[in-house]
Amino acid sequence: MAGPELESLEQCLEKHLPLADLREVKRILYGKETRELNLPRKALEAASEKDFELRGYAFEAAEEQRRGPRIVRVGLVQNRIPLPTSAPVVEQVSALHRRIEGIVEVAAMCGVNIICFQEAWTMPFAFCTREKLPWTEFAESAEDGFTTRFCQKLAKKHDMVVVSPILERDRDHGGVLWNTAVVISNSGAVMGKTRKNHIPRVGDFNESTYYMEGNLGHPVFQTQFGRIAVNICYGRHHPLNWLMYSINGAEIIFNPSATIGELSESLWPIEARNAAIANHCFTCAINRVGQEHFPNEFTSGDGKKAHHDFGYFYGSSYVAAPDGSRTPGLSRNQDGLLVAELNLNLCQQMNDIWNFKMTGRYEMYARELAEAVKSNYRPTILNEYLTSAPACQCGKGQLPLPPTNAFKNVPDGF
Amino acid sequence: MAGPELESLEQCLEKHLPLADLREVKRILYGKETRELNLPRKALEAASEKDFELRGYAFEAAEEQRRGPRIVRVGLVQNRIPLPTSAPVVEQVSALHRRIEGIVEVAAMCGVNIICFQEAWTMPFAFCTREKLPWTEFAESAEDGFTTRFCQKLAKKHDMVVVSPILERDRDHGGVLWNTAVVISNSGAVMGKTRKNHIPRVGDFNESTYYMEGNLGHPVFQTQFGRIAVNICYGRHHPLNWLMYSINGAEIIFNPSATIGELSESLWPIEARNAAIANHCFTCAINRVGQEHFPNEFTSGDGKKAHHDFGYFYGSSYVAAPDGSRTPGLSRNQDGLLVAELNLNLCQQMNDIWNFKMTGRYEMYARELAEAVKSNYRPTILNEYLTSAPACQCGKGQLPLPPTNAFKNVPDGF
Numbered sequence: 001m002a003g004p005e006l007e008s009l010e011q012c013l014e015k016h017l018p019l020a021d022l023r024e025v026k027r028i029l030y031g032k033e034t035r036e037l038n039l040p041r042k043a044l045e046a047a048s049e050k051d052f053e054l055r056g057y058a059f060e061a062a063e064e065q066r067r068g069p070r071i072v073r074v075g076l077v078q079n080r081i082p083l084p085t086s087a088p089v090v091e092q093v094s095a096l097h098r099r100i101e102g103i104v105e106v107a108a109m110c111g112v113n114i115i116c117f118q119e120a121w122t123m124p125f126a127f128c129t130r131e132k133l134p135w136t137e138f139a140e141s142a143e144d145g146f147t148t149r150f151c152q153k154l155a156k157k158h159d160m161v162v163v164s165p166i167l168e169r170d171r172d173h174g175g176v177l178w179n180t181a182v183v184i185s186n187s188g189a190v191m192g193k194t195r196k197n198h199i200p201r202v203g204d205f206n207e208s209t210y211y212m213e214g215n216l217g218h219p220v221f222q223t224q225f226g227r228i229a230v231n232i233c234y235g236r237h238h239p240l241n242w243l244m245y246s247i248n249g250a251e252i253i254f255n256p257s258a259t260i261g262e263l264s265e266s267l268w269p270i271e272a273r274n275a276a277i278a279n280h281c282f283t284c285a286i287n288r289v290g291q292e293h294f295p296n297e298f299t300s301g302d303g304k305k306a307h308h309d310f311g312y313f314y315g316s317s318y319v320a321a322p323d324g325s326r327t328p329g330l331s332r333n334q335d336g337l338l339v340a341e342l343n344l345n346l347c348q349q350m351n352d353i354w355n356f357k358m359t360g361r362y363e364m365y366a367r368e369l370a371e372a373v374k375s376n377y378r379p380t381i382l383n384e385y386l387t388s389a390p391a392c393q394c395g396k397g398q399l400p401l402p403p404t405n406a407f408k409n410v411p412d413g414f
Numbered sequence: 415m416a417g418p419e420l421e422s423l424e425q426c427l428e429k430h431l432p433l434a435d436l437r438e439v440k441r442i443l444y445g446k447e448t449r450e451l452n453l454p455r456k457a458l459e460a461a462s463e464k465d466f467e468l469r470g471y472a473f474e475a476a477e478e479q480r481r482g483p484r485i486v487r488v489g490l491v492q493n494r495i496p497l498p499t500s501a502p503v504v505e506q507v508s509a510l511h512r513r514i515e516g517i518v519e520v521a522a523m524c525g526v527n528i529i530c531f532q533e534a535w536t537m538p539f540a541f542c543t544r545e546k547l548p549w550t551e552f553a554e555s556a557e558d559g560f561t562t563r564f565c566q567k568l569a570k571k572h573d574m575v576v577v578s579p580i581l582e583r584d585r586d587h588g589g590v591l592w593n594t595a596v597v598i599s600n601s602g603a604v605m606g607k608t609r610k611n612h613i614p615r616v617g618d619f620n621e622s623t624y625y626m627e628g629n630l631g632h633p634v635f636q637t638q639f640g641r642i643a644v645n646i647c648y649g650r651h652h653p654l655n656w657l658m659y660s661i662n663g664a665e666i667i668f669n670p671s672a673t674i675g676e677l678s679e680s681l682w683p684i685e686a687r688n689a690a691i692a693n694h695c696f697t698c699a700i701n702r703v704g705q706e707h708f709p710n711e712f713t714s715g716d717g718k719k720a721h722h723d724f725g726y727f728y729g730s731s732y733v734a735a736p737d738g739s740r741t742p743g744l745s746r747n748q749d750g751l752l753v754a755e756l757n758l759n760l761c762q763q764m765n766d767i768w769n770f771k772m773t774g775r776y777e778m779y780a781r782e783l784a785e786a787v788k789s790n791y792r793p794t795i796l797n798e799y800l801t802s803a804p805a806c807q808c809g810k811g812q813l814p815l816p817p818t819n820a821f822k823n824v825p826d827g828f
Contacts, residue, residue, distance in 0.1 A: 002441070005438065006435075006438045006442075009439060009442050009443070012431070012435050012438070012439055013427075013431075013439070016430050016431050016432065016435065017426070017427075017430050017431075018430065021420075021426050021430065024419065024420045024423075024426070025423060025426055025427070027416070027679070027680065028420075028423050028679055028680060028682075028683070029423070029443075029680065029683070030680060031680030031681075032680075183796075185798045187798065189798045191796055191797075191798045192796040197775065198773045198774075198775065199773065200769075200773070201769045201772065201773060202767060202768050202769060203767075213773075213775065217782070217794055218782070218794060219794045219795070219796050220793065220794060220795045220796070221795075221796050221797075222795050222796065222797040227795065234773070237691070237692060237768065237770055238692070238770065238773070238774060238775075239653030239654070239657065239688075239692055240653070240654070240657070240774070240775075240776075240779045243653065243654070244779065244782055244783075244786070247786050247793065248793035248794055248795065249793050249795055265441070265442055266441065266442060266443065266444060266445030266446075266738050266739070267445075267691055267738045268442075269442070269443070270684055270687055270688050270691065270738070271688060271691065271692075273684055274653075274684050274685060274688035277651070277681055277684065277685065278651060278652070278653055278685075324680050324681045324684070325680065353616060353617075354616050354651065355614075355615045355616060356651055356652065358615065359612045359613065359614070359615060359627075359648070359652070360612075360652060360654070361611065361612065361627065361652075361654075362654075362783050362786060362787050363787045365654045365658065365783055366780055366783035366784040366786075366787060367784075368631070368632070368658055369658075369776050369779055369780035369783065370780040370781075370784065372658075372661050372776060372780075373776050373777045373780060379634065379661065379662035379663050380631055380632060380633045380634060380662055381633070381634045381635075381636050381641065381662065381663055382597075382605055382606040382633050382634070382635050382636065383605075383635075383636040384599045384601065384603045384605045
């Protein structure tokens with residue numbers, strides 16, 4: 001359970017369901033079916049040689065008279081760490097660079113225009129240990145660190161926008177750490193960076209002792225291939241985070257993540273997809289894969305014995321579209337590259353059909369939220385015994401008793 | 415497709431998947447399994463006699479030292495309209511009252527403490543017709559209309575909180591219409607009302623020509639059995655609507671709806687469940703079931719021929735919990751009562767584990783939203799050719815060319 005046993009949900013359904021039922025189940029679970037891409041044979045062969053899964057799907061949009069189709073191919077990369085966490089830092093980073101370089105080459109063969117790697121991709125997800133060294137040695141400058149320069153070369157060579165989520169050392173502001181994604185243009189130029197806005201305080205995700213909530217707001221990057229934003233990991237649990245990227249114009253929001261089976265696997269298919277629906281945009285959910293072991297044992301605040309591993313990263317990276325449809329997930333236990341061809345016209349088309357932005361009443365919510373954060377805020381709670389509550393429409397038949405918290409305990413089969 | 419063919423997703427999976435695979439698929443799709451309730455035999459017999467589905471599930475929570483379990487049973491009702499839409503208005507309402515009375519009796523046998531009916535439950539969902547008469551004759555006073563008085567009797571008789579979503583005629587404010595839910599205490603007193611905050615402007619949901627966006631904010635009702643709120647139908651697409659009910663203290667948010675297969679069926683399992691996760695509360699998604707035919711034909715703005723029906727209401731009502739788990743859905747093609755036993759302690763427990771409220775940064779969003787609605791708002795868009803954008807971290811290697819919208823059209827299998 002929550003380990004590597006199951007290859008993928010979709011493969012399991014495809015294996016067992018009769019075709020007519022499978023079609024209905026997929027319609028309800030996934031919406032309109034995505035077309036499988038016919039990827040180049042040499043790319044498939046290279047992926048197989050390099051031992052990673054390669055899959056491709058396309059989302060269609062209706063034809064328009066005044067715009068041609070706005071087709072972009074995105075690549076989502078999920079990967080294990082190639083070396084043990086006890087290897088020297090520089091060797092671990094180099095091995096990750098080599099691994100990613102190989103995957104990006106295959107992405108280029110598949111015509112990928114924008115590629116995004118997993119959260120903190122140059123390191124093991126070591127925050128579970130609560131140790132600072134050697135893990136903070138993986139931090140780099142976003143603007144001109146070793147990894148950013150590596151990604152600039154990749155971007156220029158392959159004419160590909162690269163989204164590179166790293167642990168950032170901010171030398172210009174006291175040398176503090178951030179969880180950051182660097183966005184590099186297909187020209188090779190660093191377009192800018194964006195930071196993780198919400199830092200988890202849950203389980204072994206002890207990230208709040210390593211870095212603070214991002215201070216760069218909700219920037220959107222106008223690339224040659226469309227407007228993109230990056231909502232890093234735990235930010236996917238916060239609908240307002242997605243919303244602000246969308247209000248700022250993002251057509252594709254990447255969500256590079258690192259999350260484990262026991263904590264979040266049943267939430268994984270829900271949150272990024274809900275964000276695509278609610279914001280009329282594409283979302284790209286990327287998770288790590290496999291298990292990472294650490295040299296020193298640690299406990300997890302759950303009453304269990306000390307151990308050396310963080311739990312199982314279940315992969316399952318996927319893309320969701322503004323019409324609520326989605327690709328199948330990548331494998332739960334293999335490195336992988338998911339290529340998705342998006343027609344960005346679908347964003348505006350869904351916006352015009354559903355009109356969530358038009359009906360969003362953001363002025364009301366700006367006002368209500370501003371009130372709600374005040375220390376003297378009194379939420380609107382109607383109580384049949386307190387007729388003074390605001391907007392209360394209390395009716396007849398009021399009883400003289402105060403409300404009780406006496407819940408009825410109803411036994412089964414009474 | 416999107417019609418009555420499939421009974422339910424869950425029954426289909428249970429029929430075909432081997433047990434071990436089924437367990438894994440359910441874990442990924444639904445999270446922690448809900449326990450099936452052992453409902454009283456007389457209730458099951460009565461449901462069978464009255465020809466509706468009756469199912470019950472329980473959500474558990476951890477034991478606490480300082481609070482006992484806070485157990486509440488909610489009932490979700492989905493039903494067809496019993497009479498044709500051409501029958502006299504009063505007869506249609508009476509038939510619906512009788513149908514609901516029978517279902518509520520069974521709910522009482524099952525120990526239900528709070529029951530919620532479907533959206534505009536006293537009428538067919540006639541807004542697709544764009545006709546005013548006779549449909550607006552279904553509107554009633556929320557405070558002392560025929561239906562509210564009927565629900566007060568039910569509430570008092572069965573010691574049950576009743577959530578009654580109706581078409582409201584507001585005589586005190588020019589006789590305008592609202593889409594409203596009346597909340598009636600188990601004492602029989604009207605606790606108040608709450609109105610649909612977001613009105614659809616999509617497809618045949620021509621509701622914006624019948625009533626306006628609700629003006630009562632986000633009230634929460636302190637019942638004897640817990641704090642409840644009602645997010646009516648299209649409000650479920652708006653994450654901020656759920657959030658404000660939750661900030662105001664709702665532990666259970668009902669979502670009485672009326673929605674059809676072709677439009678929304680693949681979004682249905684996502685949105686209310688995402689809201690339960692994001693807001694650490696229970697959500698109860700209720701949909702109509704079956705097909706409603708109208709006397710005069712109408713078109714749907716989709717290029718298709720005029721027709722007499724609104725599409726297929728797919729039922730599938732369900733309850734989602736703050737830990738992301740959920741019950742199976744009720745049938746896609748049968749009236750039904752879903753009984754769910756909730757331990758409300760789970761809300762605070764999940765709040766303390768995930769901490770979304772603590773990490774929500776609502777001050778920042780109140781500020782950002784207030785800015786975003788201004789007519790002169792300039793979203794933060796970073797462009798490698800415009801270094802003046804706020805917070806821009808543009809790097810080296812800038813090109814002299816302006817950004818193009820020249821998307822690469824990548825053929826399959828190139």
